[in-house]
Amino acid sequence: xxxxxxxxxxxxERLQRVKEEAARLQLQNPTIINVGPGGVVDxxxxxxxxxxxxxxxxxxxxAWQILRVVENTLRRAELFDLRTSEPQEILNxxxxxxxxxxxxxxxxxxxxxxVKRLSFVREYxxxxxxxxxxxxxxxxxxxxxxxxxxxxxQRTSNPRKSLENIAESVNNGGLLSLNEDFEVPGFRRLDSxxxxxxxxxxxxxxxxxxxxxxxxxxxxxxxxxVKKRVYKVIGSGLKFxxxxxxxxxxxxxxxxxxxxxxxxQKLVARESGTSFTSHYIEADPLKRRKGDxxxxxxxxxxxxxxxxxxxxxxxxxxxxxxxxVTKEKKPALVDFGNVIFRDDLIAQIPxxxxxxxxxxxxxxxxxxxxxxxx
Numbered sequence: 545x546x547x548x549x550x551x552x553x554x555x556x557e558r559l560q561r562v563k564e565e566a567a568r569l570q571l572q573n574p575t576i577i578n579v580g581p582g583g584v585v586d587x588x589x590x591x592x593x594x595x596x597x598x599x600x601x602x603x604x605x606x607a608w609q610i611l612r613v614v615e616n617t618l619r620r621a622e623l624f625d626l627r628t629s630e631p632q633e634i635l636n637x638x639x640x641x642x643x644x645x646x647x648x649x650x651x652x653x654x655x656x657x658x659v660k661r662l663s664f665v666r667e668y669x670x671x672x673x674x675x676x677x678x679x680x681x682x683x684x685x686x687x688x689x690x691x692x693x694x695x696x697x698q699r700t701s702n703p704r705k706s707l708e709n710i711a712e713s714v715n716n717g718g719l720l721s722l723n724e725d726f727e728v729p730g731f732r733r734l735d736s737x738x739x740x741x742x743x744x745x746x747x748x749x750x751x752x753x754x755x756x757x758x759x760x761x762x763x764x765x766x767x768x769x770v771k772k773r774v775y776k777v778i779g780s781g782l783k784f785x786x787x788x789x790x791x792x793x794x795x796x797x798x799x800x801x802x803x804x805x806x807x808x809q810k811l812v813a814r815e816s817g818t819s820f821t822s823h824y825i826e827a828d829p830l831k832r833r834k835g836d837x838x839x840x841x842x843x844x845x846x847x848x849x850x851x852x853x854x855x856x857x858x859x860x861x862x863x864x865x866x867x868x869v870t871k872e873k874k875p876a877l878v879d880f881g882n883v884i885f886r887d888d889l890i891a892q893i894p895x896x897x898x899x900x901x902x903x904x905x906x907x908x909x910x911x912x913x914x915x916x917x918x
Contacts, residue, residue, distance in 0.1 A: 548582030548695050549615055551592035552629045555694050555723070558737065559637045562721045565734060566641060566690055569717070573644040576634060577688035577713055579679065580650055580696035583628035583658050585618045628658040631672070634692070635664050646671055647686040651678040679706045684713040694723040698788055702758040703775035714741045724789055725817025727773055733816070755865075760881075764824055769812055773819040777881070789817040791881055796820055798880035801855045807848045809878045825876045827868035834915050838873055842912040845875040849904050852877075856886035858900040862907045 566574060584592060592611055593604035600608070618624055631648055648659050656674045659665060665672050675685050680700035691714045697706040711728050714720050720728065722737045731739035755762035760774045777791040786794075792814075799811040799822070812821040830837065845867070852859060861882025868876040884891055884900055891897055 548580055548699065549584050549612060549619070550582030550628065550630055550694075551584055551589070551594065553595040553633070555630060555692075556633060556637075557596060558694065558721060558723065559633060559692065561735060561738060562690060562692065562719055563637050563641070565738060565740075566638070566719055569719070569740070571641065571689050571719070573642050574638070574689035574718075575645045575647070575687065575715075576638060576643050577647045577649060577684065577686055577691040578631055578634055579684065579691065579693035579710055579713075581628050581630035581648060581655060581659070582650075582695070583626035583655050585615050586625040586627040586658075588615050588618070589627040589629075622654070626652075626654045626658040628655055628662070630692075630694075631659050632662050632664060635671075638690070643671070645673065647673050647675065647688065649675050649677045649679070649684055649686070651676065679709045681705065683709050686713060687715050688713055689715050689718040690721070691718065692721045694721075697722070697726070698724065698776045700776075703788075704758055704761060704773075707775060711741075716741055724787055726775070726788070727816040727819045736817075765821075768824055769821040770809075770824050771815065771819060771821050774881070775818070792818050792820060794883065794885075795879075795881045797885070798857045798883050801857055802852055802880075805848065805851050805855070807844070807874065807876050808852070809876070809880075822878075825868055825870070825878065827870045827876050829865045830867040830869055830911065830915055831864040833869050835917055837869060837915045837917060839912065839916050841869065841873055841875055842908055842916060845877075845911075846905070846908050848875060848877060849908065853897075853901060853904075858884040858886070858891075858897060858904070860884060860900055860903065862904070864911070867911065 588611060593600050593608055597605065631646065634646060648656065650656055653676055656676060659674065677684055679696065680702040691710060693710045697703045697710060700706040707726060707728065711720060711731065718741050720731060720739045720741065725737055728739055731741050733739055751766065752764040753761065754764055754770065759776045760772060762770060762772045765771050774788045774792050777786050777788055796811060796814060799809065802808045803811065809825060810823040812823060814820045849859070859880065861879060863879070866877060866879040868878060870876055886897065
């Protein structure tokens with residue numbers, strides 16, 4: 545888990561929603577797991593605004609922007625104690641359900657030390673337990689009826705494995721609360737970021753994995769459709785502070801703008817906030833066809849690229865695996881996760897779109913040089 549700055553009340557509304565659903569499901573005396581509660585440098589804690597950012601004044605937002613930079617700098621030095629509020633908020637909100645046990649899991653010892661200094665921990669020492677765990681590569685050693693993990697999985701080195709480890713810690717019939725919509729196998733979505741665990745599941749062996757890394761998984765499913773699930777995004781269209789859901793929003797928008805363009809993957813439907821399906825293209829990756837591709841392929845590829853740009857989509861993610869060669873030796877393009885749109889703020893900077901065009905032309909020239917039949 546990356547270091548998470550969590551101020552008082554940041555996730556209060558989400559926790560209230562979880563409590564309401566837990567009461568409806570009659571989860572009395574629940575075991576609660578708080579994964580990655582985060583915190584801020586102790587002596588700065590009281591200066592942070594309270595609650596969700598959308599309710600802040602302009603003055604509070606400005607203060608937060610300044611405090612965030614200062615706090616992140618001091619946090620990296622690891623010289624100062626932290627203060628955390630989320631475990632206390634969990635106890636306050638869920639008190640009427642009479643929690644049997646509260647477990648706190650974090651990869652930072654300083655966060656766990658901050659939890660130990662909370663007043664309710666001193667008052668009820670047997671109610672709470674702790675574990676120093678990096679969910680990117682370690683399972684959570686507890687099982688919970690309610691598991692909350694805000695801004696955790698997508699901030700680790702392996703978001704997919706992190707999400708799996710978090711999900712595995714939820715008891716059947718229990719609740720999982722995240723800050724973002726993900727597709728979680730074995731869980732049913734109740735609300736934005738809120739899920740109930742219905743069963744233990746295994747990944748179907750009938751699905752063929754086409755691409756698998758910590759950021760995303762692409763599978764060819766039994767129904768003949770390609771499914772892409774996104775867990776973490778390094779950047780999209782020179783936007784580097786973007787969520788998995790935001791990246792899927794952008795990729796779907798690109799595919800919708802290019803829906804009738806020959807040679808571009810065809811969107812079928814959005815499956816969840818962070819996943820969608822598209823039609824399978826029967827083709828080989830260009831990188832496997834060295835010396836076997838006619839020059840016309842690259843002329844057609846340049847034509848498709850120009851059409852994309854005319855539609856306002858400038859493709860800057862140009863991995864060799866995303867250029868396909870059909871059995872007719874025609875080009876096909878997949879993966880529009882890293883694009884610039886003509887109406888993006890960064891596209892208004894002079895020369896940005898021109899440079900994107902030049903980059904595309906140079907990339908096609910390089911691919912022709914490497915893979916064209918001699």
